[in-house]
Amino acid sequence: MTTPPPPSASTPTPVSAPTPVRILLVGGGHVGLYAALRLQQRLRPDEAELTLVDPKSYMTYQPLLAEAAAGAVDPRHVVVPLRRILPRVQVVLGRLSALSPATHRATVTVPPPVQQQTERDLQLDYDLLVLAPGAVPRILPVPGLAEHGIGFGSVQEAVSLRNHVLTQLDLASSTRDAALREAALTFVFVGGGYAGTGAIAELEDMARYAARHYPGIQPDDLHWVLVEAGDRILPETEPDVGLRTTAELRGRNIEVRVGTRLESVHDGVVALSDGSQFAARTLVWTAGVRAHPVLRETGLACDAQGRLRCDATLRVLGTTDVWAAGDGAAVPDLTRPGECCAATAQHAVRQARVLADNVVAQLRGERAVEYRYESKGSLTSLGLHKGVAQLRGRALHGRTAWLLHRAVHLRRMPTLDRKARVLADWTLAGLLKREIVSMGALEQPRAGFETLMELDQD
Structure with a gap:
């Protein structure tokens, strides 16, 4: 079946469907949430029915995940409950498993009912579709990675990593085995993007503070290594920001190894491509x-990276009723001809608003607008009172960059409720001492109960 080409931005085509029009949004991340907020604000209840599909009932504000791991922000405050802030949107917990653009039907796999183990499929019909399932970690076939690696893309992983780091300090403080102590105090982060750089900087800052409370451990005993395959860290930013961040990290005795790859992990020994092992x-x-794999299965136009190919209005090429944005969309960057927009939160939030406005424009027979945004700079927090930034060619570092980082993300945080909670966390963290308690039991809540059951049986 041949799909007609999309209408141009100057010749909009209204949707010929009975009102209210059914709009389906796949993904509750930055794009899905902000687009739904915008559509909820601009459309009347009798104009459209909004449905959002996501495996989780909340959106994670990724730029503050490292601070949640370090304990500067309560992990509950970096997630935004979808149902609370989207009262006019039907939220369906599930994942897109199949799509039929020809019949305008999506198949969503939802969790099983209580006391059942098999998942079930739900059929959702739509008139207009927004695809923003986000991205998944790019896992490489490194020997031992699956058995020993820790991810850092969710609140659960951030809390688990914090508990793990503090547990290693406990172990190193209590053991007399020199080799075990050295291994416990060595922390390797692979990937020098925003996530890896922010995580290692925030956790090193937290662990450096915590070390004073562990007998026999000095802050300089901790060995931190950041491994990046590219020629510099923070490749999403301007080169000067990456170089300044590298200098800042190395000044804190964090090894930054660029042009280096993880080769293997065997029996707790990390081997790198530069020949070093520890x-x-x-x-x-x-x-x-990388883009969510489900996008390739939709039958829509994808690029070599598995992202949906879109025009500048964020409409998927070859369609008239499907839009996409964020990590899973290849959107042309009009400020840099020949390139696509980077997969950053800056672009995702702004694309979501333009996308929502263009969906409304099509419903009302108005003209769609093209997405155009030129980045004004970049900000990176590197721990308490530490950060680097570049704004309009001006470099900032230290406390100034750190305060600017917090001000920008506090402004972008959705809902007044979450803004107030994050601000309260920051204020208390500035007035009180850091929390250095490991809550490892949270990861295995039934462990204590199961132990008691075993003792009773004995």
Whole structure:
């Protein structure tokens, strides 16, 4: 079946469907949430029915995930409950498993009912579709990675990593085995993008503070290594920002190894492509993300990276009723001809608003607009009172960059409720001492109960 070409931005075609029009949004991340907020604001209840599909009932504000791992922000405050802020949107917990653009039907796999184990499929019909399932970690076939690696893409992983780091300090403080102590105090992060750089900087800052409370451990005993396959860290930013960040990290005795890859992890020994090997009980994998695999299965136009090919209005090429944005969309960057927009939160939030406005424009027979945004700079927090930034060619570092980072993300954080909670966390963290308690039991809540059951049986 041949799909008609999309209408141009100057010749909009209204949707010929009975009202209310059914709009389906796949993905509750930055794009899905902000687009739904915009559509909820601009469309009347009798104009459209909004449905959002995502495996989780909340959106994670990724730029603050590293601070949640370090304890500067309560992990509950970097997630936004979808149902609370989208009262006019039907939220369906599930994942897109099949799509039929010809019949305008999506198949969503939802969790099984209580006391059942098999998942079930739900059929959802739509008139207009927004595809923003986000990205998944880019995992490479490195020997031992699956057994020893720790991810850093969710709140659960951030909390788990914090507990793990503090547990290693406990272990190193209590053991007399020199080799075990050295391995416990060695922390390797693979991937020098925003996630990896922010995570290692925030956790090193937290661990440096915590070390003073562990007998026999000095901050300089901790060995932190950031491994990046490219020629510099923070490749999403301007080169000067990456170089300044490298200098800042190395000044804190964090090894930054660029042009280096993880070769293997065997029996707790990390081997790198530069020939070095060392024992480490912590290996964090943050080596980038890739478009969600489900996009290739939709039958829509994808590029070599598996992203949906879109025009500048964020409409998927070859369609009249499908839009996409964010990590899973190849959107032309009009400020850099021949390139696509980078997969950053800056673009995702702004694309979501333009996308929503263009969906409304099509419903009302108005003209769609093209997405155009030129980045004004970049910001990176590197721990308490530490950061680097570049704004309009001006470099900032230290406390100034750190304060600017917090101000920008506080402004972008959705809902007044979450803004107030994050601000309260920051204020208390500035007035009180850091929390250095490991809550490892949270990861295995039934462990204590199961132990008691075993004792009773004995």
